[in-house]
Amino acid sequence: MPETMVAEVMAELAALEDPKMRQANEKRGDDHGVNLSKLRAVAKKLKTQQELAVRLWATGDTAARLVALLICRPKAFGREELDTMLRQARAPKVHDWLVNYVVKKSPHAEELRVAWSADSDPVVASAGWALTSERVAKKPEGLDLSGLLDVIEAEMKDAPDRLQWAMNQALATIGIEHAEHRARALDIGERLEVLKDYPTPPNCTSPFAPTWINEIVRRKEG
Structure with missing residues (x-):
């Protein structure tokens, strides 16, 4: 997969960044400023792409990780992989989506x-x-x-x-x-x-x- 795809998604998320939303989210420990409806629209357009999801997660960016959790294949992750991801997911929203959208569907x-x-x-x-x-x-x-x-x-x-x-x-x-x-x-x-x-x-x-x-x-x- 070309790295340009990761860069394109990151650029799209950066363009959706709203300073006021970031300020509100940061009070809850979530370091991103993207409206979640708009973020979901980005993910919907991308559809399911496991490799892209893995690469977006690896950026460490909270908004990118939220998109990754929406476009991944939950059953494609191994046990150790999910354990590592949970320990990396310090933002409450990432933690919540990882548990509810991915781990709950995992074997x-x-x-x-x-x-x-x-x-x-x-x-x-x-x-x-x-x-x-x-x-x-x-x-x-x-x-x-x-x-x-x-x-x-x-x-x-x-x-x-x-x-x-x-x-x-x-x-x-x-x-x-x-x-x-x-x-x-x-x-x-x-x-x-x-x-x-x-x-x-x-x-x-x-x-x-x-x-x-x-x-x-x-x-x-x-």
């Missing part, structure tokens, strides 16, 4: 879930917990839900922000999807009070687990 997802959940790096561990939430909702067979609640109860309160957020999502998912564990999930949420005062826009559900669980259960049963 290595379960193996990585187990490994990452136990990792000493809280950002890596947060990816493991995100994969755990997915499994709690879609394929809970074989998971020790009581054991997961034990870990959440013991560790979530003092966990760093991104890991805390991912553990809280797992807590809410267990409470929503598994009625037999709902009372305990609600109790843990009430006692730990994690994200209780999180600013929530009107018409949005609070991430505070008891509120989140009760609202989604009400909608499902209503």
Whole structure:
């Protein structure tokens, strides 16, 4: 593949750069200034191109990496490759898209879930917990839900922000999807009070687990 293609994509992304958007994104730790709808349009035009995706990822540029995650073939990456990519993905949006758009579709997802959940790096561990939430909702067979609640109860309160957020999502998912564990999930949420005062826009559900669980259960049963 000619290097000019990488250069063309980088030039297109540079032309879409908006200083105000970069300023807003940087407050969340995302060092890029490209509107995500426009970025998705760039990716849609490129379609699936695994080799280009690998080269764009290698630039280290956040916007280029987001495009790479949209045009790659998730099943083409090996386990070690995905592990390396996750450890390189420090921008929250890149981390989020890598887990949700690529790793969740990978045949290595379960193996990585187990490994990452136990990792000493809280950002890596947060990816493991995100994969755990997915499994709690879609394929809970074989998971020790009581054991997961034990870990959440013991560790979530003092966990760093991104890991805390991912553990809280797992807590809410267990409470929503598994009625037999709902009372305990609600109790843990009430006692730990994690994200209780999180600013929530009107018409949005609070991430505070008891509120989140009760609202989604009400909608499902209503």
